[in-house]
Amino acid sequence: MGSLKLGRRQFAIAASAGAAGLAFPALAQGEPIKVGVIVPLSGAAGPNGQAVLHAVTVAADMVNAAGGVMGRKLAVVAKDDESTPAVGVTRANELAAEKVAVVIEGWNSPVTLAMQPVLARADILDITAVSKADQILSGKANPYAIRINSPxxxxxxxxxxxxxxxxxxxxxxxxxxxxxxxxxxxxxxxxxxxxxxxxxxxxxxxxxxxxxxxxxxxxxxxxxxxxxxxxxxxxxxxxxxxxxxxxxxxxxxxxxxxxxxxxxxxxxxxxxxxxxxxxxxxxIYFPDLPPFNAIKANLEFIAAYRKDHNETPDKGAALGATALQVWASAANATKSLDRKTVAGAIRGKTIKGTILGDLSFEADGQAKQRYTVFKVTDGKTAKIEVLK
Structure with a gap:
């Protein structure tokens, strides 16, 4: 399958951009840094995966508008895993061959678990946006695992x-x-x-x-x-x-x-x-409810997403965009694209100014999330009542 490379928009994000030497000598100074995305873009979960991809692209353009990562632009390279583990493995190998600096992946846990060893062997940082299985953070297949969604x-x-x-x-x-x-x-x-x-x-x-x-x-x-x-x-x-x-x-x-x-x-x-x-x-995420309706980065992301796609981003989209923000912030802070170095700046640390607010991570790479319990009171209008 061919790669899908997506463009730039003009939105800002709080990410420190500084000039520095590169951890990947093969990438020439000024050449775009490739960000891989592997999600279902077809089939039963296709619409959900497409929302994640759209969100990562919006977030990448926000980072680019703020100066990029170490002064270089980001270019998103997307692959369709078709919600199938074997296909996901193939897509992971394809992105490894394209020398992406990071892969943001995951809607189906079996696909994520199948891809982890491939990305680890290729020494590519693997950030799970959505997949929930607890084994994803076991450390056996991916010792530098990071996950944004709740497990x-x-x-x-x-x-x-x-x-x-x-x-x-x-x-x-x-x-x-x-x-x-x-x-x-x-x-x-x-x-x-x-x-x-x-x-x-x-x-x-x-x-x-x-x-x-x-x-x-x-x-x-x-x-x-x-x-x-x-x-x-x-x-x-x-x-x-x-x-x-x-x-x-x-x-x-x-x-x-x-x-x-x-x-x-x-x-x-x-x-x-x-x-x-x-x-x-x-x-764990509602775009228009507290605390998210008071988070500056979230409001900027929503505005950008609505402008490009004429709809409000859902939780999956927010997780995908946050994954990109977290990686870009850590890469800029460490002035490195090295998997271990960047993961070390995320795991057990707090990344400030994301769509989800100041986001803290456990030592195993799991983001700490807060929950809202609700009941649907009107399905036609998607009206919900928060349960205390």
Whole structure:
């Protein structure tokens, strides 16, 4: 597949730009620094991956307008992983051959996990924007891993709290994507439910592949189990998740539908519409809610994204753009493109002035995030109510 190179716009970001020697001698002074992006650009998650790519491009142009990285412009090189691990590996090898300085990747955890060893062997810094599996930060495949999105481990505690304390659910069911992301999320939620000490029972589990869109047979079993609440863990926010929600309503299931953290995106609202009413979930980014509506970098990013794409960026887009901002800030601060050096300026440190505010990272490279729990009160207008 050919590369997609995207252009420049004029927006500013707080990133210190200074002249310095280069860590990659093969790149001539003044030549653009290549930033690789590997996300699904087609198929079930295509619209979501495209939003991430658009956002990284906007962020790159903001960095360029502020002087670039060490005085050099950024050029985005995009690849479509097709939500398939084997394709992701091929794309990672292609970007390694193109000598990119960093790769921003990840919508599907299995794809991220497959690509990590390839990028590590090529000595390319790998920043995961969205994929949630806890294994991504294990250090085995990628000792310098960095992730912007919240992980399954943290999300599980949030969903368990919703089920046990906000909904007082005792009979709980699961509709789970059958891969590293879905199975890991369910496992953590169940462990956190046990940790609450409150009585609960797993009354039904239905598993499905990422690309599935017909859940009617599975939902028959769910209805027969008479759950108080059902957790839907589905990363196909442009296809499978809205289909699941619509078919859940059509099945007449009375239990509250709880979306896994980060799965109730604008693409789900656009497709599922009225069926969204009553869904409960949580997320880490809302462009127009506090604290994000008071963060200067976020407001500048939203304005730039809206100008280019005529819509408000969603959480996935914000994560992709933040990944680029974090890397550019660390590269400028260290005056280096070396993977270990730049990762060392991120892991266990705080990067100031990002779209998500001043963003701190754990020693293992995990960004520290804050959650907002909400209930959809009107699916047609995407109106939500924040739950305290």
């Amino acid at each position: 399954n481990g943290q999300d599980g505690a949030v969903i368990a709290d919703i089920l046990a304390n906000k909904l007082s659910a005792k009979r709980i069911g699961f509709m789970t994507e059958n891969d590293a992301y879905g199975n890991g999320a369910q496992q953590v939620i169940e462990a956190e439910l046990k940790a609450t000490g409150k009585p609960w029972e797993n009354v039904v589990v239905e598993k499905f592949p990422f690309k599935q869109t017909d859940f009617r047979v599975s939902l028959t079993s769910v209805k027969q189990a008479k759950p108080d609440a059902v957790v839907a863990i589905n990363a196909a926010e442009s296809s499978g998740m809205p289909a699941l929600i619509q078919q859940y309503r059509q099945a007449g299931i009375e239990g509250v539908l709880v979306g896994a953290v980060g799965t109730i995106l604008p693409t789900v609202f656009k497709i599922a519409g009225e069926a969204m009413t009553g869904v409960v979930s949580a997320d």
